[in-house]
Amino acid sequence: MVLKNLPDMLRLLFSLILISSTLLLQAQNQPLRIIMIGAHPDDCDIKGGGTAALFSKMGHAVKFVSVTNGDAGHHKEGGGMLAKRRYAETQEVAKRLGIEYDVLDNHDGELLPTLPIRLDLIRKIREWNADIVIGPRPNDYHPDHRYTGVLVQDAAFMVGVPNVAADTPPIKKNPVFFYFQDNFQKPNPFQPDVTIDITSVFDQKIHALDAHTSQFYEWLPWIGGYADKVPASPEERKQWLAQQRFLPVTPEIKASLTKWYGKSKAEQIKYVEAFEICEYGSRPSEDDIKRLFPMIGIITKP
Numbered sequence: 001m002v003l004k005n006l007p008d009m010l011r012l013l014f015s016l017i018l019i020s021s022t023l024l025l026q027a028q029n030q031p032l033r034i035i036m037i038g039a040h041p042d043d044c045d046i047k048g049g050g051t052a053a054l055f056s057k058m059g060h061a062v063k064f065v066s067v068t069n070g071d072a073g074h075h076k077e078g079g080g081m082l083a084k085r086r087y088a089e090t091q092e093v094a095k096r097l098g099i100e101y102d103v104l105d106n107h108d109g110e111l112l113p114t115l116p117i118r119l120d121l122i123r124k125i126r127e128w129n130a131d132i133v134i135g136p137r138p139n140d141y142h143p144d145h146r147y148t149g150v151l152v153q154d155a156a157f158m159v160g161v162p163n164v165a166a167d168t169p170p171i172k173k174n175p176v177f178f179y180f181q182d183n184f185q186k187p188n189p190f191q192p193d194v195t196i197d198i199t200s201v202f203d204q205k206i207h208a209l210d211a212h213t214s215q216f217y218e219w220l221p222w223i224g225g226y227a228d229k230v231p232a233s234p235e236e237r238k239q240w241l242a243q244q245r246f247l248p249v250t251p252e253i254k255a256s257l258t259k260w261y262g263k264s265k266a267e268q269i270k271y272v273e274a275f276e277i278c279e280y281g282s283r284p285s286e287d288d289i290k291r292l293f294p295m296i297g298i299i300t301k302p
Contacts, residue, residue: 001276002291003009003029012045012127013060016145027204031059031060031061031062032055032060032061032131032132032292033060033130033131033132033133033293034052034060034061034062034063034126034130034131034132034133034134035062035063035064035124035127035128035130035132035133035134036048036052036062036063036065036133036134036135036136036180037064037065037121037124037133037134037137037148037151037152037155038064038065038066038067038135038136038148038180039066039068039111039142039144039145039147039148039232040066040068040070040073040108040144041068041070041086041087041090041101041212041254042066042070042209042212042215042216043065043066043087043088043136043145043148043180043216044065044066044134045064045093045097045205045208045209045212046066046181046209046245047063047136047181048077048134048180048273048275049093049097049204049205049208049209049269049271049273050196050198050201050202050204050205050273051196051198051273051275051293052064052099052298053097053098053185053198053201053204053205053208054200054201054295055295056097056098056099056194057098057201058294061100061128062097062098062100062101063099063100063101063102063124063128064090064093064094064101064102064212065101065102065103065104065121066090066101066103066104066122067104067106067111067117067144067148067151068102068104068106068107068108068109068110068111068122068144069086069087069104069105069106069107069108070082070083070086070087070103070108071086071107071108071276072108072109072110073086073108073214073215073219074109074214074218074219075218075219075222075223076218077214082188083103083105084212085214086103086212086214086215087103089212089213089214089215090103091210092211093175093208093209093212093277095197096204096207096208096211097204097208101161101193101243102124104117104120108144109144110141111143111144111147111148111177112147113147113150113154114150116222117151118151118154118158119165121151121152121155122155122158122159122164122165122168123165123167123168125155125159125171125175126159126165126168126169126171126222127168127172129172130171130174130175131173131175131176131292132176132177132178132292133152133155133156133175133176133177133178133281134177134178134179134180134207134275135148135149135151135152135177135178135179135180136149136152136179136182137149137179137180137182137184137190138147138150138153138186138210138278139182139184139186139187140182140184141184149179149236150277152177153177153278153280154288156177156278156280156281157174157176157280159171159174160173160174174281174282175281175282175284176277176281176282176283176284176288176292177277177278177280177281177282178193178194178275178276178277178278179275179276179277179278180275181247181273181274181275181276183253187243190274190276191252191276192252192253192255192256192274192275192276193274193275193276193277193289194260194274194275194276194277194289194293195253195256195257195260195272195273195274196272196273196275196276196295196296196299197257197261197265197269197271197272197295197299197300198271198272198273198292198300199270199300199301199302200272200300200301200302201300202242202270202271202302203242203302205245206238206241206242206245207238207289208239209245209289210234210237210238210241215243216244217230217237246271247271247272249269249270249272253274254266255276257272260289260296261299262297265297265299268299
């Protein structure tokens, strides 16, 4: 009886193996979901716009979230009208990068790491079903940046706790959390754990930043004391903005590039974005990093 049914059992076993292999392959080929969280409606763009463009071109899903509405970031405008203007700028950025862009309705310059805002971010991360979450480190010159860093850290474990923000189903896997690059040295300097070659999309990143007219051509030059340096023509402005937003490749960044791209490729890379692993989310292995950042090791050209 057993011998008689053996072919059927083998066929069933083969079918189960085939189904399991197919499901595993489908899971491996699922688009990654990345959420970047900044304090203001241009922070993610500055720190991660190139990486977001690369993810988008590869078919992955990216969302930017601004925790404040930017209603204080100007020397001539303010309040609700400025917030509307800056929201419109974010939606133009979304078109230029191929991403989604959300803006929370919290006042610029008044952000505090409160429980309601933490719950809002927990919901955003859950709704996006994020594989990767990137935010600022909690040491920065701007209180909104610092407190955004605290809020993201405070959300890192809670995204998986069902009884916190219980109106939104908990995420099934804890994402890997990263920090954006910064230049602050105390209490500890930024560590470039992952460095991405954005050379091929640097112009696209500048094109996205160019959408923030209120910031890069008006407010930041005014507060920085260089408003007289802003060119008049659109093309000259983009060239000038590219010079303003060019980050030099430091020895630490070069070492990280060499690790991920190899020495010969690292020497060819001109534009980069770097990220530090946050200890509060899932702790990725090198294989995990390569899976989460599939553009690693691929040299890009403008």
